[in-house]
Amino acid sequence: MGVGMRKKSVARVWLKASLITVLGLLLACGVGIGTWYVLSGPPTSVAAPPRSVPDVPFVPTPHDIVMEMLKLAEVGPNDVVYDLGCGDGRIVVAAAKHFGARAVGVDKDPRRVAESLENVKTNGVEDKVTIIQDDLFNVDLGPATVITMYLLPSVNNALLPRLEKLKPGTRIVSHDFDIDGVIPKKVLRVRSSESHREHTIYFWVVPFEKEGIR
Numbered sequence: 001m002g003v004g005m006r007k008k009s010v011a012r013v014w015l016k017a018s019l020i021t022v023l024g025l026l027l028a029c030g031v032g033i034g035t036w037y038v039l040s041g042p043p044t045s046v047a048a049p050p051r052s053v054p055d056v057p058f059v060p061t062p063h064d065i066v067m068e069m070l071k072l073a074e075v076g077p078n079d080v081v082y083d084l085g086c087g088d089g090r091i092v093v094a095a096a097k098h099f100g101a102r103a104v105g106v107d108k109d110p111r112r113v114a115e116s117l118e119n120v121k122t123n124g125v126e127d128k129v130t131i132i133q134d135d136l137f138n139v140d141l142g143p144a145t146v147i148t149m150y151l152l153p154s155v156n157n158a159l160l161p162r163l164e165k166l167k168p169g170t171r172i173v174s175h176d177f178d179i180d181g182v183i184p185k186k187v188l189r190v191r192s193s194e195s196h197r198e199h200t201i202y203f204w205v206v207p208f209e210k211e212g213i214r
Contacts, residue, residue: 056151058087058112061175062194065201066094072188072203073146073171075099082106082144084136084151084159089116089129091148096128101146105131106139141166150175163206170206178202183209 061069069091075081077100083091086105095103105116113133120129132139141147141162147170149156156179163172163179176199178184186203 056085056155058109059150060087060090061150062192062199063090063094064192064194065175065190065199066091067098068188068190068199069148069173069175069201070095070099072186072201073148073173075101075146077101079145080104080143081146081148082139082141083148085149086116086131087112087150089119089131092116092129092131093119093123093125095146095148096125097123101128103129104144105129106134106136107131108133108135137162145170147172148175149173149177151177153177153180156180164208166206168206172202172204172206174202176200179204179208181211183211185209 070081073079073081075095079095079099079101081092081095081101081103083089083095083103083105086092086107089105092103092105095101107113107116110133113131116131120126120131137158144166147163147166149159149172151159151174156174156177160179160182163170179202182204184202184204188201188203189198190201191198
């Protein structure tokens with residue numbers, strides 16, 4: 001190979017190496033700038049704040065089961081009925097309208113509270129029924145002579161320490177769910193003509209009788 005050809009070959013090798021080096025530097029710079037932008041630049045989207053939701057989903061108790069619950073607790077005009085998680089207010093309205101009791105409904109969902117207030121007004125029992133918008137664990141249950149519930153087993157169990165502190169003779173009625181370790185005085189199974197299924201109603205009286213303790 002002549003001297004001229006060798007010089008041209010060396011030049012091509014040098015040029016190729018230079019191009020590879022330049023491309024490498026550009027790529028490194030691009031990655032670095034991209035990384036810097038991702039890490040230091042403003043976020044492309046912001047997660048929405050979590051929405052407050054009730055601990056228990058709203059599933060209304062059929063009206064005929066409501067009546068059976070209140071009958072089982074022998075609600076009367078001298079009672080104060082607290083419905084925990086009152087939903088649309090059907091239990092407190094029935095307690096006041098059909099049994100003459102005073103009643104308090106508790107729900108933290110503003111939509112359910114609005115429905116309860118409308119139900120109370122429609123049935124003309126404003127003088128007997130109070131609706132409280134709050135978490136049921138924040139509400140003083142001391143005035144209650146009857147507690148009604150359609151919650152979840154975990155919520156029933158969490159409520160137990162508070163229920164145990166209620167005055168002796170306070171009656172507790174729960175739709176479909178019991179309380180772990182607490183023996184009910186009565187268990188009633190009723191088929192609803194409204195829901196077309198069998199419902200279970202649990203009834204206790206304070207102080208509770210517990211499993212393994214006689």
